[in-house]
Amino acid sequence: MRKIFVFIFTLSISNGWAQNKDSTTIGSIYREILLNGTCYSELHDLCKNIGHRVAGSESAMKAILWGQERLEAMGADTTYLMPVEVPKWNRGKNEKGIVIIGRKKETIPVAALGGSVAGDITAPILMVKSIQELEGLTEEVVKGKIVFINKPLDAALINTGAAYGGGGETRWKGPKLAASKGAVACLTRSLTLADDQFPHTGATDATNIPAAALSAYHSKWLGELIDQHNDVIFHIHLECENGGRITQYNVIGELKGNEHPEEIITIGGHLDSWDVGEGAHDDGTGCVQSMEVLRTLKAMGYAPKRTIRVVLFINEEFGNDGGITYAKITKSNGDKHLAALESDGGGFSPRGFSTQSPDNRYAEWMTWTPLWEPYQLHSFKRGWSGVDIGPLKDDQVALFALNVDNQRYFDYHHTNNDVFENVNKRELQLGAAAMTSLVYMIDQHFSPLP
Amino acid sequence: MRKIFVFIFTLSISNGWAQNKDSTTIGSIYREILLNGTCYSELHDLCKNIGHRVAGSESAMKAILWGQERLEAMGADTTYLMPVEVPKWNRGKNEKGIVIIGRKKETIPVAALGGSVAGDITAPILMVKSIQELEGLTEEVVKGKIVFINKPLDAALINTGAAYGGGGETRWKGPKLAASKGAVACLTRSLTLADDQFPHTGATDATNIPAAALSAYHSKWLGELIDQHNDVIFHIHLECENGGRITQYNVIGELKGNEHPEEIITIGGHLDSWDVGEGAHDDGTGCVQSMEVLRTLKAMGYAPKRTIRVVLFINEEFGNDGGITYAKITKSNGDKHLAALESDGGGFSPRGFSTQSPDNRYAEWMTWTPLWEPYQLHSFKRGWSGVDIGPLKDDQVALFALNVDNQRYFDYHHTNNDVFENVNKRELQLGAAAMTSLVYMIDQHFSPLP
Numbered sequence: 001m002r003k004i005f006v007f008i009f010t011l012s013i014s015n016g017w018a019q020n021k022d023s024t025t026i027g028s029i030y031r032e033i034l035l036n037g038t039c040y041s042e043l044h045d046l047c048k049n050i051g052h053r054v055a056g057s058e059s060a061m062k063a064i065l066w067g068q069e070r071l072e073a074m075g076a077d078t079t080y081l082m083p084v085e086v087p088k089w090n091r092g093k094n095e096k097g098i099v100i101i102g103r104k105k106e107t108i109p110v111a112a113l114g115g116s117v118a119g120d121i122t123a124p125i126l127m128v129k130s131i132q133e134l135e136g137l138t139e140e141v142v143k144g145k146i147v148f149i150n151k152p153l154d155a156a157l158i159n160t161g162a163a164y165g166g167g168g169e170t171r172w173k174g175p176k177l178a179a180s181k182g183a184v185a186c187l188t189r190s191l192t193l194a195d196d197q198f199p200h201t202g203a204t205d206a207t208n209i210p211a212a213a214l215s216a217y218h219s220k221w222l223g224e225l226i227d228q229h230n231d232v233i234f235h236i237h238l239e240c241e242n243g244g245r246i247t248q249y250n251v252i253g254e255l256k257g258n259e260h261p262e263e264i265i266t267i268g269g270h271l272d273s274w275d276v277g278e279g280a281h282d283d284g285t286g287c288v289q290s291m292e293v294l295r296t297l298k299a300m301g302y303a304p305k306r307t308i309r310v311v312l313f314i315n316e317e318f319g320n321d322g323g324i325t326y327a328k329i330t331k332s333n334g335d336k337h338l339a340a341l342e343s344d345g346g347g348f349s350p351r352g353f354s355t356q357s358p359d360n361r362y363a364e365w366m367t368w369t370p371l372w373e374p375y376q377l378h379s380f381k382r383g384w385s386g387v388d389i390g391p392l393k394d395d396q397v398a399l400f401a402l403n404v405d406n407q408r409y410f411d412y413h414h415t416n417n418d419v420f421e422n423v424n425k426r427e428l429q430l431g432a433a434a435m436t437s438l439v440y441m442i443d444q445h446f447s448p449l450p
Numbered sequence: 451m452r453k454i455f456v457f458i459f460t461l462s463i464s465n466g467w468a469q470n471k472d473s474t475t476i477g478s479i480y481r482e483i484l485l486n487g488t489c490y491s492e493l494h495d496l497c498k499n500i501g502h503r504v505a506g507s508e509s510a511m512k513a514i515l516w517g518q519e520r521l522e523a524m525g526a527d528t529t530y531l532m533p534v535e536v537p538k539w540n541r542g543k544n545e546k547g548i549v550i551i552g553r554k555k556e557t558i559p560v561a562a563l564g565g566s567v568a569g570d571i572t573a574p575i576l577m578v579k580s581i582q583e584l585e586g587l588t589e590e591v592v593k594g595k596i597v598f599i600n601k602p603l604d605a606a607l608i609n610t611g612a613a614y615g616g617g618g619e620t621r622w623k624g625p626k627l628a629a630s631k632g633a634v635a636c637l638t639r640s641l642t643l644a645d646d647q648f649p650h651t652g653a654t655d656a657t658n659i660p661a662a663a664l665s666a667y668h669s670k671w672l673g674e675l676i677d678q679h680n681d682v683i684f685h686i687h688l689e690c691e692n693g694g695r696i697t698q699y700n701v702i703g704e705l706k707g708n709e710h711p712e713e714i715i716t717i718g719g720h721l722d723s724w725d726v727g728e729g730a731h732d733d734g735t736g737c738v739q740s741m742e743v744l745r746t747l748k749a750m751g752y753a754p755k756r757t758i759r760v761v762l763f764i765n766e767e768f769g770n771d772g773g774i775t776y777a778k779i780t781k782s783n784g785d786k787h788l789a790a791l792e793s794d795g796g797g798f799s800p801r802g803f804s805t806q807s808p809d810n811r812y813a814e815w816m817t818w819t820p821l822w823e824p825y826q827l828h829s830f831k832r833g834w835s836g837v838d839i840g841p842l843k844d845d846q847v848a849l850f851a852l853n854v855d856n857q858r859y860f861d862y863h864h865t866n867n868d869v870f871e872n873v874n875k876r877e878l879q880l881g882a883a884a885m886t887s888l889v890y891m892i893d894q895h896f897s898p899l900p
Contacts, residue, residue: 031606156481158825160876193876349799349855351826375608376801376855378828405799405826405855407876426610426643426857 022444023371026437030375032296033433039292040425042070043285043347047278047420054114054275055315056088056246063271064249067312070291071253075298076310078256081249084325086315088246089115091275092239097187097212099222100233108222110212111199112238113171113188114274114318119210121146121185122235127226131169134177143182146234149174150189150223152216153410160193160406161345164413167191175204175211185210185236189219192410200414201274203318210238250322251312253294255304257443263306264330265442266340267293267435270316270323270388277418281409284420285347285428287312289402292432293439304443306338313388316344320387327391339398339442341435342386346412347428348404349376353438354383357398358449365398368441377434379403396449398442402435472894473821476887480825482746483883489742490875492520493735493797497728497870504564504725505765506538506696513721514699517762520741521703525748526760528706531699534775536765538696539565541725542689547637547662549672550683558672560662561649562688563621563638564724564768569660571596571635572685577676581619584627593632596684599624600639600673602666603860610643610856611795614863617641625654625661635660635686639669642860650864651724653768660688700772701762703744705754707893713756714780715892716790717743717885720766720773720838727868731859734870735797735878737762739852742882743889754893756788763838766794770837777841789848789892791885792836796862797878798854799826803888804833807848808899815848818891827884829853846899848892852885 033039046063053060064081071079097110100122126145128134134147149170153163168191175186190200190213199213214222226232251271257263269286273279290310297304313322330337341353352372355362362382369380385399393399404427412418483489496513503510514531521529547560550572576595578584584597599620603613618641625636640650640663649663664672676682701721707713719736723729740760747754763772780787791803802822805812812832819830835849843849854877862868 030608034606155876156484158480158880195875349857376829379826407799407880408874411874424858424861425645426605430608430857 019371022441025440026371028300029296029436029440030433032300033292033429033436036299037292037429037432038295039288039428039432042288042291043280043423043428044420046284046288047280052273052275052277052279053271055086055248055272055318057275060248060272060314064251064314067251067271067287071251071294071310074291074295076253076255076294079253082252082326082329083247084250084314084321085245086248086321087318088243089318090241090243092118092241094237094239095212096237097214098235099225100235101229101231108218109197109199109215110236111201111276112240113175113201113204113211113213115204115206115242116211116238116240117208117242118238118240119185120237121210122233123184125226125232125234127223131173131177134174137181139181142178145183146185146187146236147178147183148187148222150219152189153191153193155193160410163193164191164410171202171213172205175207175209179207179209183209187234188213190214190216192216192413194411196411198415198417201276202414210236212236212238248314250314250326253310255294255297255308257305257307258303259305261307263336263338263448264309265306265338265439266309266311266389267439268311268313268388269343271312272315272317274317274414276414277416278420280418280420280423281346281412282414282418283316283344285423286343289343289347289428289432289435293436296436306443308439308443316387323388324391336448337392337397338446338448339400340389340392341400341402341438342389343402343431343435344386344388345402345404345406346409347423347431348406348408349427350431350434351403351405352377352379353400354381354385354403355398355400356382356385356393358395360449361398364445372434372437375434400438402431404431469821472891475890476821478750479746479886479890480883482750483742483879483886486749487742487879487882488745489738489878489882492738492741493730493873493878494870496734496738497730502723502725502727502729503721505536505698505722505768507725510698510722510764514701514764517701517721517737521701521744521760524741524745526703526705526744529703532702532776532779533697534700534764534771535695536698536771537768538693539768540691540693542568542691544687544689545662546687547664548685549675550685551679551681558668559647559649559665560686561651561726562690563625563651563654563661563663565654565656565692566661566688566690567658567692568688568690569635570687571660572683573634575676575682575684577673581623581627584624587631589631592628595633596635596637596686597628597633598637598672600669602639603641603643605643610860613643614641614860621652621663622655625657625659629657629659633659637684638663640664640666642666642863644861646861648865648867651726652864660686662686662688698764700764700776703760705744705747705758707756708753709755711757713786713788713898714759715756715788715889716759716761716839717889718761718763718838719793721762722765722767724767724864726864727866728870730868730870730873731796731862732864732868733766733794735873736793739793739797739878739882739885743886746886756893758889758893766837773838774841786898787842787847788896788898789850790839790842791850791852791888792839793852793881793885794836794838795852795854795856796859797873797881798856798858799877800881800884801853801855802827802829803850804831804835804853805848805850806832806835806843808845810899811848814895822884822887825880825884848896850888852881854881
């Protein structure tokens with residue numbers, strides 16, 4: 001008994017010492033970012049001087065060069081660009097939707113879904129309330145119609161990400177399914193919980209008919225109109241172009257590890273956005289937070305044991321080319337990934353992290369969680385890590401997502417409303433501080449699994 | 451052993467049943483509010499059709515009548531107005547600040563502090579960095595000067611309320627202290643963590659010199675100017691009027707208790723605001739959330755055991771007359787207050803509750819906390835409950851504050867920026883649901899302390 005007691009006592013003292021040192025360093029990280037952080041001004045620069053940056057665009061290329069220049073300026077030991085093949089889709093200049101009943105016409109805002117083809121079509125509208133309802137309809141009923149999938153997100157869910165997840169098939173699968181049944185175009189209700197009047201764009205699966213989103217407000221209005229009249233006609237005009245594939249780049253900046261440079265901790269967000277707004281919350285914030293991790297560790301004079309690698313991924317939005325390419329190349333290079341961390345839920349107040357990790361990693365990480373109590377992080381659980389880092393998944397690596405308070409996220413997501421002004425400086429900084437402190441802990445305490 | 455085991459087993463079964471029923475009801479409360487809640491549209495009505503409503507104003511009187519009418523419409527068993535004497539302070543039509551160096555002049559925005567007197571004064575400026583620095587100065591140095599207290603809030607604190615608390619004396623004590631040393635006017639740096647260009651008003655302790663806030667941005671700018679020049683003059687023009695006291699009202703609406711109508715659970719926010727913006731987060735949100743508690747319980751057909759009383763307090767901002775009067779009158783009426791709950795931290799995502807409670811109440815409440823885990827509430831602790839309900843404190847009552855994510859609060863607080871558009875519908879609703887579920891639990895499980 002005595003021996004065990006001494007052992008436990010020694011262990012708890014040494015644990016106490018380590019936790020004390022960690023807790024002090026984490027305090028310094030938060031202090032550095034809240035007092036001297038630059039992520040907010042970097043985001044301003046990205047949003048206002050470059051703006052939105054859909055993959056394949058000139059603007060995305062500008063952002064890539066910007067990202068490399070900024071990582072260099074922040075003191076990365078090395079920066080480089082990793083070539084990635086991305087699609088080149090273009091919304092075109094004009095898009096228009098007109099609701100027609102008899103001789104009455106009303107123009108309403110539409111936004112082509114990413115990947116849609118062009119078209120100029122007038123046809124009777126056929127409303128369904130879900131993909132499942134559409135699945136049940138015969139080709140005879142659907143043929144020649146403009147299908148309108150008017151399914152609202154489930155507002156009773158607490159987590160808006162779950163609501164978005166539950167409704168996402170409307171946008172992704174809807175147009176392709178409608179086309180397969182002979183529809184001539186497809187309209188989808190925007191994936192938002194707000195009652196707003198602007199459409200939310202986003203990717204749809206390859207289809208040969210024009211596909212566009214209507215705002216939540218106009219979807220509700222049009223739905224009521226269709227319930228009252230059985231002769232509603234819709235005119236849709238889109239000028240989208242699918243222009244093949246071109247080469248763009250993941251932007252990479254590293255702090256070289258002092259003890260185990262071959263062991264990698266990746267932190268990232270995606271640099272591409274949709275071609276509306278400024279891509280502020282989606283995902284400018286994740287990029288500038290990831291850059292802030294590097295800047296902060298450098299500013300604090302911290303010498304990492306492992307290599308800390310910031311990756312600004314290209315084309316998360318429309319095929320995840322950046323994430324897939326990164327995993328492929330790093331695996332073929334034999335990089336030993338200890339962990340990866342992604343921020344792609346918006347620059348809101350952090351709540352914690354979710355992880356996809358091997359069991360022993362998960363258990364190790366859970367012992368750290370009290371360290372974040374003073375910083376109002378409380379949610380530490382298994383769950384989704386992120387689109388960009390997802391392809392890194394194997395039985396060795398621990399993948400983490402920064403989880404934030406996402407009640408406002410789908411008010412901005414994929415719209416003209418996703419602008420710098422809708423990001424709060426402190427919420428953004430607190431997210432960056434949470435990320436930096438997790439990276440610090442991983443660097444200090446993870447070793448490769450046996 | 452066996453007996454104890456059976457007892458514990460029975461207890462845990464009965465606990466399990468109760469928790470199961472409570473958890474189902476709490477689920478229904480959240481669902482009702484997220485799907486059918488009216489607090490957001492009530493807030494729109496209050497902000498857009500009445501607007502700001504400083505105590506003593508005609509606008510405050512309009513809000514009082516509005517509040518009673520709305521509580522009636524929501525199905526309160528009884529509504530009434532409780533007379534409260536409040537001060538009548540008026541900002542006046544114009545206010546102006548001019549920085550003068552030699553022949554150069556620059557006009558900057560100023561906002562009279564609540565309670566300030568009028569004045570039209572030009573004098574050399576004397577900058578101090580804190581109340582403590584001002585305390586150390588002699589009358590000789592201060593006499594005839596316009597004192598400028600240029601103390602920023604501490605951005606390194608995680609809780610913005612703590613930062614505000616730490617800096618609050620600048621505004622509350624500063625002008626009176628400056629006057630006592632012969633200053634002719636006093637300027638205070640706005641109590642915010644944002645780098646904004648509009649001043650934040652708020653109450654100052656009775657003083658006989660003009661007192662006004664400068665924006666954080668202009669404070670920083672002026673501070674740098676003063677560091678470079680030793681001859682900075684300031685001109686301040688305020689037209690404030692202190693107009694004695696008049697009678698206004700706490701607005702009260704009740705659901706009568708079925709089993710113990712004499713036992714009271716009070717829920718409230720304050721109906722007055724400052725005379726800028728629309729008093730949306732401070733504290734229109736607390737009022738409409740409290741009203742939502744009553745509406746929701748009524749809509750769910752819930753028959754409360756105890757009397758549930760919504761109070762919209764008048765004049766929290768400038769002397770807490772509503773809260774003090776309410777405590778005095780209810781105590782003299784012999785009301786048995788089981789608990790009171792206040793929302794006055796803005797309509798942001800709820801994080802939990804803090805409480806001032808007798809020990810056994812606190813312990814009872816802590817056993818409930820797992821019920822809120824699905825709703826992302828995680829912070830349950832002893833702490834400040836609220837200004838309005840504070841005077842109810844005795845050795846029987848449990849006082850609670852709704853705690854919210856307050857990173858954005860001081861971007862809006864006491865400014866023209868505190869408008870409806872800066873409130874998110876779901877964040878507001880989730881706060882109302884947290885409040886309603888706490889009120890439900892108290893009604894079900896609290897009995898008067900022995």
